[in-house]
Amino acid sequence: MKMLRLITPDGQLDTSAAEALDLKDKDFIELFRLMLLTRRADVESTALQRQGELAVYPPLLGQEAAQIGSAYALKEEDFVFPSYRELGVALVRGIDLVDYLHFYRGTWHGGHYDPIKQRFGMIAVPIATQLPHAVGYAMGAKLDGNSLVTVAYFGDGATSQGDFHEACNFAAVFGAGVVFFCENNQWAISVPFAKQSSAPIYKKASAYGFEGVQVDGNDVLACYLATRRAAEHARAGNGPTLIEAVTYRMGPHSTADDAGRYQPKEEIEKWRALDPIDRYRKYLTEAGILDDALNSSIEEECDELAAHIRKGIVGAPPPPQDDLFRWVFADMTPHLERQKKELMEEAESHE
């Protein structure tokens, strides 16, 4: 099977393959706009962490096409189950990135958005644990006669976890409408994919009896097309698909990481030439879809988004103390009331 690619690294579109896209110019532009906004927000977040405004942050630099292309293929009713690196997907889902980044500031574990209303689950740090949630949610939709689709995002390392296996198997057995979207960025912190698994990720789908496809993860159009097809397949009641988006982690695993210890410079350079935004910009420009005016208006938007994030995060207050106890249970138990009282009294005694 050959990897799905619509735009070559030097920006040439495979026009015949591209017919399947049927996207309008505004869509082509929107994809570009979202990738730029994502990159800016990502860079801004890294900067905020360096300045001590975020506790930690895992950059998605280099993975913009995989995230934007896939997320753009979803409908509003669809439900996304992210890992911890999907800021780009959150943006597409219309989440205020300030609310999202409160997770990384350490203001609140789920950030400040409502996962159910936003149809974008909370950040899942324990690797692969969100996959069975996506399956269960899709099983529920099917049972309810609802044609929505769920998408689980995860990394290459996540494919080693038992939860990946159990989720794929449940999805196949129950014909759940799930898209398993793997961002293979070649690294799991310091472990290269070669030491993670001995088979290509897309091939793992055959163990469950559904289709696995490999796409150029730095090609936003290929990621869009593969995801739209998988979503249509699921919507039609034909069950899950596994998509392996072959991309690369251009930054460190997280701001706490020291990638210099293990990530080869040459490898980074090799992938820099495959940058998802550069190639797409080249195509859009040559196709006459993107001009300077548009470019600078998007740049402006990026500045605004960065400013918005900064404004919302810098110096944001910690949660009030009683938030610690508010949501352990729907109704606070007498025991927790006592513990809350204890904390509040002690707090006052030192004011």
Added chain:
Amino acid sequence: MKMLRLITPDGQLDTSAAEALDLKDKDFIELFRLMLLTRRADVESTALQRQGELAVYPPLLGQEAAQIGSAYALKEEDFVFPSYRELGVALVRGIDLVDYLHFYRGTWHGGHYDPIKQRFGMIAVPIATQLPHAVGYAMGAKLDGNSLVTVAYFGDGATSQGDFHEACNFAAVFGAGVVFFCENNQWAISVPFAKQSSAPIYKKASAYGFEGVQVDGNDVLACYLATRRAAEHARAGNGPTLIEAVTYRMGPHSTADDAGRYQPKEEIEKWRALDPIDRYRKYLTEAGILDDALNSSIEEECDELAAHIRKGIVGAPPPPQDDLFRWVFADMTPHLERQKKELMEEAESHE
């Protein structure tokens, strides 16, 4: 890929394929003998449970060829990691079945044999948990320059567990010399394979980059050959193989089960015609390898084995009370000494 089969259900040998076996007559006879001994011991164990001498027992009726054929392909230094249904494998490994059956009598959790000396691990009840042990043991052997092979036995239902997946992946990544031998007896208690997974078991190996083979699990020669090949492959340092032995659970899941609630009579009848012992007897007889004299001497041996089991199990004493504390740690902690004293004193006070 087509299922490996050397003897048809009506006892016809595929002579060309059989050349690969290079077994002597005594081996052909030994395989037969072991299957008969196994079936008798299995039937006897079920009877002992009915009489209240065993707490519970999971019959392997119908799976004799899969167990004997595979186990016969191993060398003494190889290490077996069984589930809970491998009485036949235990027999081949030279374990006194009385020691084995003490697990099911409830005399001791590991039975009464030494797993390390016997190179046959203790019964593993939690599904699929023994698979990573087999991988780790094989990793150790490789590290130590030891060419031994490990074999993990498990059922079709076990393939749904995360531990199956993690074990296969570790084995592939570390090139561990493991044979994953799955006895697909079509049922996981009341759940038929169709509801367990949507892909054939042998195909799951492709998710890890090693070979998966499907064999007629009721053909003792095919099970032998497939396992010997997998073992040679592993011994040569080429890593793991997954073998799916297609067989059938002719009895209930265990003596505590009421299979009548879910297992179709017709299905059982269909498989009865495929009985592993009948077809092999037919072949051996027609090939002139088996005659009445031999037959009756084996029958005699079976009677002796049954009598031996009965003698060892019926009325066997419970463990002494202080065994409860002896092996929690290598050296008993003062805390456990106190608890032991407490129990012993209380015991005496009521004698």
Added chain:
Amino acid sequence: MSEFTMAQALNEALRSKLSKDDRVLVLGEDIGKLGGVFRVTDGLQDQFGEERVFDTPLAESGILGVSMGLAMYGYKPIAEIQFDGFVYPSFNQIVSHVAKHRYRSRGSAGIPLVVRIPFAGAIGAAEHHSESPEAYFAHTAGLKVVVPSTPLDAFDLLTQSIDDPDPVIFLEPKSRYWAKQSGEFGAGTLPIGKARVLREGDACTLISYGAMVTRCLETAEAAAEDGVEVGVVDLRSLVPLDIETVADAVAQTGRAIVVHEAPLTAGFGAEVAAQLMERVFLSLEAPVIRVTGYDTPYPPAKAEEYYLPTVDRILGAIDKVLAY
């Protein structure tokens, strides 16, 4: 006024909930056609169909994970774990997600999920079929831990657990599945979080839950024959813990013994003992002591009688606190 076993009472609770609320689902291993290895789900698939009562692949982490997803969608899954010893593969999903989801979502996405687990020993079962994991769950913030000891309470507590907006670990004492009781289903009104005083007694108070409650009542009978009146309190739920009721009882007797099958060290008895010391220290005539399983793995069937708290061991403990 009919007589029924705890297994039947649980089956009835599931049946009534499935008929009243079509968001209720029952899933697990062998709970469909087979009706569960203890027949607690017997007949439910026939009555409610394979969509609402279904068998899953053999994978507990998957069962808990998809149950969580189903709950997020709006269903009320009731997941069965076939035996106590098989809940551990799902521990990560329970501790890292199910227990924390309401909290991390600032209240917007609670997980109404009941995990039914046949638990504890005394039925001569094979290894891994007699574990008492309650302390693991009681120590995990965000979970309720409920343990019935009688058929009627089993019906009430399971019904309440299904109605509960939060995840409930529902531990079914398997040695009591066949215990009979007669009465009216749902007549009980005692909610989760309230302990029940089953017997008054001025000499000392026995505190327990699950199957050991019966042991305690037998012990109280035996003690009464020697003229010693001991009270018995059934906790019914470990989280929330009704320490008030327990403390009131102990304040009167000044002596307490906590009984459970689980190992002693860091078992739930330690929590009860510690909270009693904090609350009624000055009324205590003797230390609160614990009669529990030993700090060993659960032993083989032929040895479990040595391991489990017996009437004699509890009587011995009573002598000890009375002599103190």
Added chain:
Amino acid sequence: MSEFTMAQALNEALRSKLSKDDRVLVLGEDIGKLGGVFRVTDGLQDQFGEERVFDTPLAESGILGVSMGLAMYGYKPIAEIQFDGFVYPSFNQIVSHVAKHRYRSRGSAGIPLVVRIPFAGAIGAAEHHSESPEAYFAHTAGLKVVVPSTPLDAFDLLTQSIDDPDPVIFLEPKSRYWAKQSGEFGAGTLPIGKARVLREGDACTLISYGAMVTRCLETAEAAAEDGVEVGVVDLRSLVPLDIETVADAVAQTGRAIVVHEAPLTAGFGAEVAAQLMERVFLSLEAPVIRVTGYDTPYPPAKAEEYYLPTVDRILGAIDKVLAY
């Protein structure tokens, strides 16, 4: 006489064991080239090679499962779990196999295995990186649970854990990784199972382990400034528990406070309190109380200071027991 951090001490213990015993292996996620996220295994792969110090795929159940197989073969695996919150996927392997194997094999196949886990909070980490799971393991028969509080003890206890014939859950208080101490490696002779009295005091006894030991010492300093002398005992291992040393100390003061980060309910503090009540009941002037994390999930970084026992909270507890 050099100065070193706890991370360096642990690294040194691993290094010396790897060089002395070629059956010792180190495995886990990112412990090779990267040297572990806390650099505890820094340089070990370079020195001992990829065969003895190796990265694994990202699967904790697999890590524990293969470690058990390696141990059965005759190796002494030291498995690292990257963070406390990520040990749960391996819970089944630990509880169902690692802890029980010597027992079920009647002593013929013990599992000498060390599971290193950076644990607990106070470093402003993201969710799932600040858990205190010690009670889960302390309640599991067959496991030893060891927790150093200083660099020197970290060296000694890790060395002893590697020498131990049984599985050891080795909990490294991550907020202490950078704590410095000077002294001689291996000079310590106090074995696993012995608590250490770090400070004498007649007013009351503080009992803790891991990072909270430092909190207790700070509290003792503060109390001393007000003329109140409180003792501090470092448990060092929860299983085996050196209750004798603790009880002796408390018998003298008559007042005790147990401090840990883990949630209160069914936390290890309950065990210490319950055992103290059983042993020194008549010497107790006040109930043994606990200063712990609350019964909530571990809070976000910006709120952890509310959650963790502070010097003020411990001082408040001291006032309480003294006023009792």
